[in-house]
Amino acid sequence: MVSFDVENLFTNVPLEETISICIESLFHDCTQILGLTKEFFRTLLELAVLNSFFIFDSKLYEQVDGLGMGLPLAPTLANVFMCHHEVKWLEQCPLEFRPTFYRRYVDDTFLIFQTEFQANAFFNFLNMQHPNIKFTLDKENDKKLPFLDVNISRENNRFVTSVYRKPTFTGLGLSFFSFCCRKFKYNALITLLHRCYYISSTWEKMHHEILKLKNIFIENGFPISIVNKQINSFLSDKLDFKDSPLMSVPKDKFYFSLPYFGTQSDRLKQELTKRLSFLFPHMDFNFVLCNDFKIGSFFKYKDSIPHSVRFSLVYEYSCAQCGASYVGSTLRSLKARVCQHKGVSCRTGYILNRPDHSLIREHYSNCENAHITIEDFKILNSANSNNDLRILESVYIYRKKPNLNDCRTAHPLYVLN
Numbered sequence: 056m057v058s059f060d061v062e063n064l065f066t067n068v069p070l071e072e073t074i075s076i077c078i079e080s081l082f083h084d085c086t087q088i089l090g091l092t093k094e095f096f097r098t099l100l101e102l103a104v105l106n107s108f109f110i111f112d113s114k115l116y117e118q119v120d121g122l123g124m125g126l127p128l129a130p131t132l133a134n135v136f137m138c139h140h141e142v143k144w145l146e147q148c149p150l151e152f153r154p155t156f157y158r159r160y161v162d163d164t165f166l167i168f169q170t171e172f173q174a175n176a177f178f179n180f181l182n183m184q185h186p187n188i189k190f191t192l193d194k195e196n197d198k199k200l201p202f203l204d205v206n207i208s209r210e211n212n213r214f215v216t217s218v219y220r221k222p223t224f225t226g227l228g229l230s231f232f233s234f235c236c237r238k239f240k241y242n243a244l245i246t247l248l249h250r251c252y253y254i255s256s257t258w259e260k261m262h263h264e265i266l267k268l269k270n271i272f273i274e275n276g277f278p279i280s281i282v283n284k285q286i287n288s289f290l291s292d293k294l295d296f297k298d299s300p301l302m303s304v305p306k307d308k309f310y311f312s313l314p315y316f317g318t319q320s321d322r323l324k325q326e327l328t329k330r331l332s333f334l335f336p337h338m339d340f341n342f343v344l345c346n347d348f349k350i351g352s353f354f355k356y357k358d359s360i361p362h363s364v365r366f367s368l369v370y371e372y373s374c375a376q377c378g379a380s381y382v383g384s385t386l387r388s389l390k391a392r393v394c395q396h397k398g399v400s401c402r403t404g405y406i407l408n409r410p411d412h413s414l415i416r417e418h419y420s421n422c423e424n425a426h427i428t429i430e431d432f433k434i435l436n437s438a439n440s441n442n443d444l445r446i447l448e449s450v451y452i453y454r455k456k457p458n459l460n461d462c463r464t465a466h467p468l469y470v471l472n
Contacts (some may be wrong), residue, residue, distance in 0.1 A: 056166070057193065060193070178192045244286075247268055313344055380455065
């Protein structure tokens with residue numbers, strides 16, 4: 056048994072080649088897909104993946120090749136590229152070292168050969184097939200090989216699987232005393248029980264894994280009674296120790312997110328569920344209690360986006376000469392909005408023949424020695440939708456009462472504390 060791992064797959068996928076593979080696969084026997092022509096579909100793909108930008112050390116960079124991490128199409132395109140080439144590689148591989156078994160998940164591949172020589176020969180063969188793709192090789196040790204989260208071993212001429220943990224695993228997990236909903240704490244154990252149940256190929260392996268999980272969660276502060284209760288409930292459900300439920304018409308499911316602020320949230324959730332279930336028995340209401348205070352919210356681990364390119368925001372303009380202020384909102388970038396107030400083109404910087412009306416520009420023409428610069432604009436808040444943006448703008452106009460605004464609200468506000 057061996058496993059191959061592609062080195063830095065996503066950043067080494069050639070984009071132009073992968074786009075051509077997609078086009079040829081889709082349009083090999085037709086001229087249109089869902090009303091889209093080959094040329095138009097190629098243009099859409101190029102717009103989606105060939106224009107990846109990121110900020111590092113306050114500088115804007117363009118990724119010229121390879122798939123950016125976090126790009127929505129990245130997993131699909133990486134898989135398309137690997138699927139296309141692995142078929143050719145297996146067909147062109149000489150019979151003397153072709154693998155007996157070949158399965159791949161994204162960039163990790165599990166293979167079986169007759170001899171170690173065949174594994175080495177196939178490894179060298181693959182590394183000569185494409186200039187961008189290089190593999191690393193891991194061989195079985197003492198008839199065992201870890202692959203992803205699975206430890207695969209050969210015992211009595213058959214495969215046995217169990218849960219694999221890296222040697223660096225410390226057992227540190229979600230603390231029972233952490234400030235989050237109890238359901239999240241229970242689900243941390245239930246999730247690992249699911250993994251144990253589906254990966255372990257024997258009851259013995261599953262039993263040893265459950266004992267490990269029990270010790271891990273007890274060391275993270277979980278009471279032994281709660282751990283045993285969740286394990287027993289999980290096993291009873293999986294092994295069907297309880298009566299089968301009566302079949303009924305499925306209820307419509309609805310999900311709501313509420314802030315978590317302690318035990319009061321749990322009581323509110325129970326009360327809402329009880330009341331709504333009584334009023335709407337044909338619906339299934341699910342409330343998710345979320346704590347927005349996460350470790351990532353206290354530490355700056357990414358470069359901040361420059362204010363000039365931020366969009367969908369509420370801003371405040373303050374005149375450097377007289378202190379007059381204006382509150383507005385924009386779905387465009389702040390730089391584009393500032394240029395609109397100045398009456399110039401955002402792209403060229405030239406004065407427009409027919410600029411849009413601007414109260415800030417009117418004040419600039421009436422205020423002596425006044426200038427409009429992007430430093431005079433301060434971002435107050437941001438939103439994900441135009442409706443939320445208009446409400447925020449109205450709230451800030453009500454609170455700050457800027458003297459340059461010609462109206463007191465951008466959206467009707469009926470309740471305001």
